[in-house]
Amino acid sequence: MPTVSVKRDLLFEALGRSYTDEEFNDLCFEFGLELDEVVSSVVVCCFMGRCSSLTAFVSVQICSTSLAGPRAALSLCLLEGTKKYPRRAWGIPWGCSQKGTRRALVAIGTHDLDTISGPFTFTAKAPSEIKFKPLNQSQEYTASQIMDLYRTDSHLRQYLHLIENKPRYPVIFDSNGVVLSMPPIINGDHSKISLKTRNVFIECTGTDMTKAKIVLDIIVAMFSEYCEKQFTVEAVEVIYPNGKTHIYPVSDMVETPSSLAKLLTRMCLSSHVIGNGNxxxxxxxxxxxxxxxxCDIVEDAAIAYGYNNIQMVIPKTYTIANQLPLNKLTELLRLDLAAAGFTEALTFALCSTEDIADKLGMDVSATNAVHIANPKTAEFQVARTTLLPGLLKTVAANRKMPLPLKLFEISDIVVKDPTKDVGARNYRHLCAIYYNKSPGFEIIHGLLDRVMQLLEVPPNEENGYTIKATEGSAFFPGRCAEIFARGQSVGKLGVLHPDVITKFELTMPCSALEINIEPFV
Incomplete structure (x- = not known):
């Protein structure tokens, strides 16, 4: 859940009164927020958005931005060759007082409209053909020189890869040839915002047009609160290479049945009854x-009404909630494994590449693991592909406990799957280990027999289960078996290899069992 910080005193001033910590906590709870901490001075982040929402909730003040029609003099023309570059959405708040994800998804640019002249042109040119003075620089540079200039800049260097390998760079000119920006890297210094700026030209760059329009709508609306004519902005007409035109920003209207107009108005959704009152x-x-x-409208109505004020009643429908079959099976197995003398463990879903590869005698490329793009620690680099390392680490942390140690876990593992829209999928695994002075293979084998008995899978090759000798990098040679059930391989069991035990800082033999329980649902 994201945390948003705002200045307490500025927020209270905008709300028109001061609150005690308890009162403000209650207000946030009623609005659907969780108050994390109250301090007198914190970093301002999205103050205007949070303030306008709470102000409307408390005092029924409405913020509804209206659009003025576009003028031909301020239109934008997209030339051929820009399709591969980020698309753009535009808007202009007039008479302002001062007031996305690494730019690959959405980036925002603002310009002093009084320093530039429309119509504007968005095109792509060779780096050597682009020359302008970047923001806060004292001289002009070509695009290639700009890329070199910011290659050591701690802030901008992380964005250079977005266009540096392209034969042509995107660039926006005004009607006099003045460069507004080279998106998504840097704006031109000519149109930078200053304390004297009164009219702002806003641009949003996005590889996803939907997200770009969302960001533009929010930014323009926030600026518009400080315009001479409050909540009014001018739209911009964008002319595409095929001759089609589109107006940005877009103002949408939605109709939905309800009898809660006043409550919705408290949630910044200006509403009024129409027709016959229904x-x-x-x-x-x-x-x-x-x-x-x-459903989003209904949720806002419930927040405004107050969840605590909703009377609890039995639903009038015949629909009765029930567990997913896989979760129900998991709960039943947990009870029976505990009854068999094994203690349940709950381990981290993330682990290091060493845990699932090196320590188990495998190469990481063979694990089919999902890697974390920006891991914060070496302990959480990948999503686990097996439950075994987590249990072995749990045993290592409890070595001083009386022997034998008998642990189990039934949880999800994650592996890559290109057929899924997210590129990966979960499997529900059952894993158990036995740690003692002797390997205890018969204990683990007996547990497998008990699990299959509970699953009503008989011990035969036709429609039941069987085990066949195999080899596994994590198991001792000649002490490993593959488990087949209903014609498919579902897991392995055996005595762990001494090297594996040593790498997990253990000193005694250990047997393990791990199976996929999804085929039995």
Missing amino acids: NIEIEIPPTRADVIHA
């Missing part, structure tokens, strides 16, 4: 991009 018309402001379905 319907209301709701205006979705650009700051509420999270409203995408009728």
Whole structure:
């Protein structure tokens, strides 16, 4: 859950009163927020958005941004050759007082409109053909020189890869040939915002047009609160290479049945009853991009009404909630494994590449593991592909406990799967280990027989289960078996290799069992 920080005193000033910590905590709870901590001075992050939402909730103040039609003099023309570069959405708040994810998804640019002249042109040119003075620089550079200039810049160097290998770079000119920006790297110094800026030209760059429009709507709406004519912005007409035009930002209206107009108004959803009184018309402001379905309207109505004020009643439908079959099977197996004398453990879903590869005698490329893009520690580099390392680490942390140590876990593992939209999928595994002065293979084998008995899978090759000798990098040679059930391999059991035991800082023999229980659901 993200944490947003705002200045307490500025927020209270905007809300029109001061709150004790307890009162403000209650207000946040009623609004659907969790108050993390109250201090007198913190970093301001999205103050305007949080303030406008709470102000409307407390005092029924509505922020609804209106659009003025675009002018030809401020239109934007997209030339051929820019399709591969980020698309753009635009808007202009007039008479302002001062007030996305590493730019690969969405980036934002602002310009002093009074220093540039439309219409504007978005095109792509060879790096040597682009020359301008970058933001806060004292001289002009070519695009290639700009890339070299910022290659050591701690802030901008992380964005250079987005375009540096392209034969042509995206660039926006005004009608006089002045460069506004070379997106998504740097703006031109000519149109930078200053304390004297009154009219702002806003651009959003995005590889995803939907997300770019959402960001544009929110930014324009926040700027518009400080315009001479409050909550009014001018749209920009974008002309595409095929001659089609589109107006940005976009103002959408949504209609949905309800009898809660006043409550929705408290949630920044300006509403009024229409027709015979059974319907209301709701205006979705650009700051509420999270409203995408009728259920979002109902949720806002419930927040405004107060969840604590909703009377508990038995649903009038015949639908009865039930556990997923896989989860129900998991719970039943947990009870029986505990009854068999094994203690349940709950280990981390993330681990190091060493845990699932090197320590088990495997190469990491053979694990099919899902890697974390920016791991914070060496202990959490990949999603686990087996439950065994977690249990072995648990045994290592409890070596002083009386022997034998008998542990089990039934949890998900994660492996890559290109057929899934997220590129990976989960499997529910059961893993158990026996740690003692003797390997105890018969204990683990007996546990397998008990599990199969509970699953009503008989010990035969036709429609039941069987085990066959095999080899595994984590197991002692000649002491490993593969488990087959209903014609498919579901796991392995055996005595762990001494090297594996040593790498997990253990000193005694250990037997283990791990199976996939999903085929038995």
